[in-house]
Amino acid sequence: MQTSRWIEIVVGVFVAAGIGAFFVLAMKVSNLSEFGGQNGYTVTAEFDNIGGLKVRAPVTVAGVTVGRVSSIQFDNDRYEAVVRMNIEKRYDKFPVDTSARIFTAGLLGEQYVSLQPGGAEQYLKDGSRIKLTQSALVLEQLIGQLLFSKASGGPSAQ
Amino acid sequence: MEAAGVIDWLQHMGRFGLGLFERLGRAGLFLVQVLGGLGSLLPRPGLVVAQVYSAGVLSLLIIVVSGLFVGMVLGLQGYNTLVKFNAEESLGVVVSLSLVRELGPVISALLFAGRAGSALTAEIGLMKATEQLSGMEMMAVDPLKRVVAPRFLAGVISLPLLAVIFSMVGVFGGYFVGVDLLGVDPGAFWSQMQSKVDFQVDILNGVIKSAVFGFVVTWIAVFEGYDAVPTSEGVSRATTRTVVYASLAVLALDFVLTAIMFKGM
Amino acid sequence: MLVCIRGLRFLRGARMIFGGVDLDIPRGKVTAIMGPSGTGKTTLLRLIGGQLRPDAGSIRVDGQEVPRLRHRALYELRKRMGMLFQSGALLTDLSVFDNVAFPLREHSALSEPMIRDLVLMKLQAVGLRGARDMMPAELSGGMARRVALARAIALDPTMIMYDEPFTGLDPISKGAAVQLIRLLNDALGLTSIIVSHDVQETASISDYLYVLSDGEVVEQGSPEALNRSSSAWVQQFMQGLPDGPVPFHYPAAEYLDDLLVGA
Numbered sequence: 001m002q003t004s005r006w007i008e009i010v011v012g013v014f015v016a017a018g019i020g021a022f023f024v025l026a027m028k029v030s031n032l033s034e035f036g037g038q039n040g041y042t043v044t045a046e047f048d049n050i051g052g053l054k055v056r057a058p059v060t061v062a063g064v065t066v067g068r069v070s071s072i073q074f075d076n077d078r079y080e081a082v083v084r085m086n087i088e089k090r091y092d093k094f095p096v097d098t099s100a101r102i103f104t105a106g107l108l109g110e111q112y113v114s115l116q117p118g119g120a121e122q123y124l125k126d127g128s129r130i131k132l133t134q135s136a137l138v139l140e141q142l143i144g145q146l147l148f149s150k151a152s153g154g155p156s157a158q
Numbered sequence: 159m160e161a162a163g164v165i166d167w168l169q170h171m172g173r174f175g176l177g178l179f180e181r182l183g184r185a186g187l188f189l190v191q192v193l194g195g196l197g198s199l200l201p202r203p204g205l206v207v208a209q210v211y212s213a214g215v216l217s218l219l220i221i222v223v224s225g226l227f228v229g230m231v232l233g234l235q236g237y238n239t240l241v242k243f244n245a246e247e248s249l250g251v252v253v254s255l256s257l258v259r260e261l262g263p264v265i266s267a268l269l270f271a272g273r274a275g276s277a278l279t280a281e282i283g284l285m286k287a288t289e290q291l292s293g294m295e296m297m298a299v300d301p302l303k304r305v306v307a308p309r310f311l312a313g314v315i316s317l318p319l320l321a322v323i324f325s326m327v328g329v330f331g332g333y334f335v336g337v338d339l340l341g342v343d344p345g346a347f348w349s350q351m352q353s354k355v356d357f358q359v360d361i362l363n364g365v366i367k368s369a370v371f372g373f374v375v376t377w378i379a380v381f382e383g384y385d386a387v388p389t390s391e392g393v394s395r396a397t398t399r400t401v402v403y404a405s406l407a408v409l410a411l412d413f414v415l416t417a418i419m420f421k422g423m
Numbered sequence: 424m425l426v427c428i429r430g431l432r433f434l435r436g437a438r439m440i441f442g443g444v445d446l447d448i449p450r451g452k453v454t455a456i457m458g459p460s461g462t463g464k465t466t467l468l469r470l471i472g473g474q475l476r477p478d479a480g481s482i483r484v485d486g487q488e489v490p491r492l493r494h495r496a497l498y499e500l501r502k503r504m505g506m507l508f509q510s511g512a513l514l515t516d517l518s519v520f521d522n523v524a525f526p527l528r529e530h531s532a533l534s535e536p537m538i539r540d541l542v543l544m545k546l547q548a549v550g551l552r553g554a555r556d557m558m559p560a561e562l563s564g565g566m567a568r569r570v571a572l573a574r575a576i577a578l579d580p581t582m583i584m585y586d587e588p589f590t591g592l593d594p595i596s597k598g599a600a601v602q603l604i605r606l607l608n609d610a611l612g613l614t615s616i617i618v619s620h621d622v623q624e625t626a627s628i629s630d631y632l633y634v635l636s637d638g639e640v641v642e643q644g645s646p647e648a649l650n651r652s653s654s655a656w657v658q659q660f661m662q663g664l665p666d667g668p669v670p671f672h673y674p675a676a677e678y679l680d681d682l683l684v685g686a
Binding site: 010015022025065 | 210
């Protein structure tokens with residue numbers, strides 16, 4: 001059966017509209033545009049406690065997202081969490097003594113990694129390891145500390 | 159007397175169960191034959207194009223209108239709930255995630271089953287009832303390759319496209335209600351959305367879902383038509399079966415796929 | 424012999440449709456298979472065409488054992504068979520022209536101009552060249568069947584099977600159909616198998632007749648031989664008598680007794 005040109009054109013428009021909608025969703029709705037994907041370099045950091053940090057959590061410097069957490073693993077020998085981060089290639093001037101801390105967005109939000117640049121002359125590159133890290137604050141530990149300091153802080157009766 | 163009644167009922171159930179398995183087996187063999195016939199479509203894309211028109215393009219109206227309204231309702235309901243926590247800036251996230259992950263693929267699949275699925279079943283069933291399929295066989299044209307395979311491929315192609323269009327239209331519907339009507343900050347609407355909606359996990363998974371739905375819904379529609387009793391009553395029953403089974407299958411598969419794709423989210 | 428059937432047995436559920444049937448269809452001739460409704464005449468055509476498989480027996484078409492053919496070989500064989508369904512079985516979404524062109528477009532690699540010429544020739548043979556752009560829904564029953572006939576001869580088959588070609592036609596269309604079948608058979612050197620219970624029309628153009636009843640061949644021969652048959656049943660069938668070996672009254676109790684019940 002011959003397909004009329006009209007039908008072919010309309011179907012073409014339909015398929016184009018579908019693909020177009022897909023791109024709109026990809027670009028405007030999702031985080032695709034921000035995350036450059038594969039052109040980044042990987043940096044590792046070890047933490048005693050990562051708290052609620054998840055893969056794909058943002059890595060920020062001065063509040064600006066410069067990368068994402070790409071994997072979280074456990075080092076069986078040193079009993080520490082090994083976090084791999086993918087940093088965008090254009091941000092390649094982090095000194096080797098940059099520190100990494102795990103903060104919480106807002107009061108009860110999700111956790112992310114914040115980098116504080118140091119002052120060394122050499123820069124982090126692919127495969128580098130960040131040595132200065134600060135673990136996440138865990139609520140129970142905070143409360144425990146508070147109670148402990150209150151208990152030992154003075155003779156507060158009753 | 160009691161025992162006889164129970165035995166009768168058991169026999170009935172047994173026959174029903176066996177019949178169910180027989181049907182399932184027939185449907186499976188049918189699918190294998192149709193998939194085998196897909197190769198013959200390569201030199202004849204015109205057949206598939208014509209079917210994409212009839213299954214996809216003609217479903218556009220209902221998909222776009224439904225997407226718009228669903229998006230608008232999401233905007234409204236989302237706002238009403240979020241505003242209580244002073245979190246109305248996250249409206250974009252709520253609308254887009256709901257659409258892209260669930261409502262887009264599922265609702266468009268249900269609408270597709272009702273509109274395009276029932277049309278496919280009726281068309282093939284009627285061709286069977288008027289001996290057109292038989293006539294084709296005697297003309298040495300395999301109806302599975304000529305009639306069924308193009309329609310199957312068209313359904314699998316069309317549904318993901320329709321689902322994506324549904325989601326996009328829905329997001330804009332939510333924007334219209336949230337930002338234009340209810341005063342949510344447009345910048346926050348988009349920026350929160352963009353930071354929380356992940357391309358791979360949310361959008362791609364949604365597309366995969368609708369591809370699976372397209373496969374299953376079209377399979378059911380095409381099989382019911384081909385297997386229908388060749389009378390007008392048989393065709394009408396087959397059409398009803400398509401809509402019911404396809405809808406149930408979509409909802410059940412959605413649960414399974416969601417559990418697989420979004421665990422821990 | 425183009426078609427050779429030996430010992431054919433076919434059951435549908437518990438009902439025996441054929442219980443040991445032997446048939447020969449000679450080449451180039453018009454052979455008719457007649458019998459009362461429900462004897463499975465259409466089933467026989469489907470068995471010859473390979474759409475159904477017999478429970479026992481052999482069906483040879485042009486030397487090939489049809490039930491044993493694999494998918495591809497069967498489809499190859501079908502290209503040389505034409506079949507005319509009772510309803511015509513035209514594809515309802517295509518015009519008359521496209522319907523006749525369908526087998527040509529599917530099976531031959533001919534160019535469109537050549538296909539156009541062939542289609543017009545086939546339509547001319549059945550007298551419907553002027554109706555080429557009409558849709559099947561606009562055709563009368565007789566016209567639809569003629570289009571189906573044009574389509575059946577599109578690939579120049581070796582044999583054509585006609586399933587009840589005269590049923591439900593008005594006298595003029597019937598006369599046209601009768602003439603057409605014989606004309607085409609002779610002009611194109613076809614072998615024709617007609618399945619029908621329209622005795623007069625079928626007998627007028629057939630070379631050989633088979634009469635089936637209760638799953639068996641009851642009588643066979645030329646039309647003249649059957650007209651002189653000694654079997655009362657065949658005589659009743661051939662002449663269309665309302666009563667005879669096949670009774671008019673469905674078995675029931677005595678008439679008087681029935682009326683007097685409750686008196």
